Amino acid sequence: MTQSRSKYDSGCPVAYALDIFGDRWSLLVIRDMAVKGARTYGELLAGWEGISTNILAQRLKQLEQAGIITKQKDPDSGRSSxxxxxQKGRDLAPVLIEIALWSGRYNPDPDAMTGFLDKITADRAGTEARIRAGERL
Amino acid sequence: MTQSRSKYDSGCPVAYALDIFGDRWSLLVIRDMAVKGARTYGELLAGWEGISTNILAQRLKQLEQAGIITKQKDPDSGRSSxxxxxQKGRDLAPVLIEIALWSGRYNPDPDAMTGFLDKITADRAGTEARIRAGERL
DNA sequence: TTGAATCACTTGCAAAATGCAAGCAATCAG
DNA sequence: CTGATTGCTTGCATTTTGCAAGTGATTCAA
Structure with missing residues (x-):
């Protein structure tokens, strides 16, 4: 009984991935954690794009179920997680990097926030390794 | 007047990209064209996952507007386009490749369709170059 | 120690996106 | 001329999303 993960999963590796983060918000949450180092619900809510609170809660559950993130109680604070x-989540670093490089090439907007882009342009391998290791950029 | 492309576009390069293909179907359409060589509406409809016809039409329009694909009349057949x-679309090759590699590492399903994955595992640079050049895999 | 603030959500409801099925115009083959 | 094929559009039910308000468990300040 090889149950499919969802009604969309065709067995294609691209479809498997999209099943996990192929929506408007999941990759942005992963980016906030990988690039910005966001660790709490509040930090994620205050992200650049303004995800709504119920959607964030839902996505966090889904990402946890998919093994992309973990949730723990903060030992220093009873009210925050x-x-x-x-590692599975951090290994999405190359995906984030390629997306950012592609956008850097084609986004005509000169105001584009390029902090991440600058880092990967300056030292792609190093940035990737740092994300994979769970270190701060 | 630097108008933002959409209500989600925060200036982040990742968000710029998700604005174009950050939904359930767009990347699968791009994959069908890049990897499977799909060129007509019918071929895209018959894809592995079964996109519905109205959504496909809408996505094709959006991707055309975003400069990812072009639409032309088939000179040999009046009824098919x-x-x-x-190039902008083909340059998403590294994104598709990284997604597939990641899925290959983490998808536990042994039945996963691995044609594309096999190709990029065997010759990543060559596969990427061939997609970028618009050649058949 | 009590009342206010904070954090991490949940709930309710309206709006938008999606899925499914049917329909339809243009071509084209017999 | 007829019927099949192609590339859509339309209508409508279902699902997902967005927004705002509320909840309950800490934690803190007085």
Missing amino acids: VYELT | VYELT
Whole structure:
């Protein structure tokens, strides 16, 4: 009984991935954690794009189920939880990097926030390794 | 007047890209064209996952507007149109490749369709170059 | 120690996106 | 002329999303 993960999963590796983060918000949450180092619900809510609170809660559950992130109680604070990327989540670094490079080539907007882009342009391998290791950029 | 492309576009390069293909179907359409060589509406409809016809029509329009694909009349057949990836679209090859590699590492399903994955595992640079050049895999 | 603030959500409801099926115009083959 | 094929559009039910308000468990300040 090889149950398919969802009604969309065709067995194609691209479809498998899109099943996990192929929506408007999941990759942005992963980016906030990988690039910006966001670790709490509040930090994620305050992200650049303004995800709504119910959608964020839902996505965090889905990402946890998919093994992309983990949720733990903050030992120093009873009311806050700490979310962290797993290795599976951090290994999405090359995907984030290629997306950012592509956007850098084709986004005509001169105001584009390029902090991440600058880092990967200056040292792609190093930035990728740092994300994979769970280190701060 | 630097108008933002959409209500989501925060200036982040990742968000710029997700604005174009950050939904359930767009990347699968791009994959069908880049990897499977799909060129007509019918071929795209018959894809692995079964996109519905109205959504496909809408996505094709959006991708055309975003400069990812072009639409032309088929000179040999008055009733069919030919869709093709632009350079901007073909340059998403590294994104598709990284997604597929990641899925290959983490998808536990042994039945996963691995044709594309096999190709990029065997010769990543060559596969990427061939997609970028608009050649058949 | 009590009341206010904070954090991490949940709930309710309207709006938008999606899925499904049917329809339809233009071509084209017999 | 007829019927099949292609490339859509339309209508409508279902699902997902967005927004705002509310909840409950801490934590903190007085």
